[in-house]
Amino acid sequence: MITLVLLGAGNVATHLYKAFKASKNISIIQWYNRSTEHIKQFNNDTAICDDITKLKEADVYILAVSDDAIAKTSDSLPFENRLIVHTSGSVNVHDLNKKNKRGVFYPLQTFSKDVDIEFCDVPICVEALDKENIATLKLLAQEINSPVYKISTEQRQTLHLAAVFVNNFTNHLLRIAHEITDNKQINFDILKPLILETAKKVQHISPYMAQTGPALRKDKSTLKRHLKQLEKQSHKDIYTLLTKSIQQTHGK
């Protein structure tokens, strides 16, 4: 049995709480947040706490707090030499106060407040300054059925950057498509199966091989017509830049 104290009350913390709570070999013995407002509903299932000086002794402390709060929270911990991990994709592991053993437990996924997620779909990237703690972090991930990857700080920060492309930027392209269709009174639902299939396709073949479309075919008349159809200059700029980039990538 691994004992765990969870710190933070955001999306990541809440999803982790539910996953760990459902696992057999992990016991969440306490859930801390500076305000218990959002977590007091779980009072019957675990010890809730808003006083950081009253943290219980546990095998692992998971700091699922915002990037800005990681260093400060780790400074405030009233003990030494225990295993502390943060859950951020970008914060350096050395930002954790060195009085404790330090590591990272980074779930690479987008979490929404009211959408349940299966942790088998949440890869966990683990990192630890002391090698012997890697095994514990891997075990934590395995207990919630997550695929687990041991990575370096540089690799984690690269993944965080890549995630901006596949999630934030991709989502913004979907937003632009929504805007374009809305402007012509077209039901955005028509595009939803294509959005899903685009993501499904690269689960099996590389995005390089999956590329199609007028930019790849160098179909000048379609490219010209599309640019003419776009009403916003910012959309034209994005169309032009991504078209150029596709053609450079697949240049013959």
Next chain:
Amino acid sequence: MITLVLLGAGNVATHLYKAFKASKNISIIQWYNRSTEHIKQFNNDTAICDDITKLKEADVYILAVSDDAIAKTSDSLPFENRLIVHTSGSVNVHDLNKKNKRGVFYPLQTFSKDVDIEFCDVPICVEALDKENIATLKLLAQEINSPVYKISTEQRQTLHLAAVFVNNFTNHLLRIAHEITDNKQINFDILKPLILETAKKVQHISPYMAQTGPALRKDKSTLKRHLKQLEKQSHKDIYTLLTKSIQQTHGK
């Protein structure tokens, strides 16, 4: 029973062939292509033909040929006053020779050669110059379990443009993420669940509401570090432009 002649042997034609073949109330009585090389394997199931002067009489002729070949193929049809539809997202319905009744049967999806697709995930956008033919086209779509939408030429061309954003451009962002991770010896598989979840999320909430990330949060230190991490100028340019566009869209 609706009788059908299919023209073309590309991905769209082949997927349509399989779907119509499995439907109860549609009979594909002939499959034409200028070369029977790719379709001769279906010789036992339907009449195969490479001589356009020998097309049989049918209720509907589906021209699932490349955009460039649509006008020419429709000119070559050796009959008049029958219902002809093309399957393109961008070609004008008037490019079909006016000696026949004209329409469009546009499946808005990405088709891969060896990947089976359920037609319930393929919205069909239909258009017809004569109103009375819309019902037939809708029936065709319903017979293969596709959601069907009656749209105008302008709306179809707008959808085609929007599809470039949600499919071609999105896929290229995934390619860039693949490149970034490969360069640091990171397994691209780690990103695949996030790619899928990004697409799933907008099935239920709008892309506007689904937006997250450092651009939205105006997290300057992360934006700066990401730009520094990117090695290629073209990737920096895309990062900068999409970040700006997200901030304009969600400007406060």
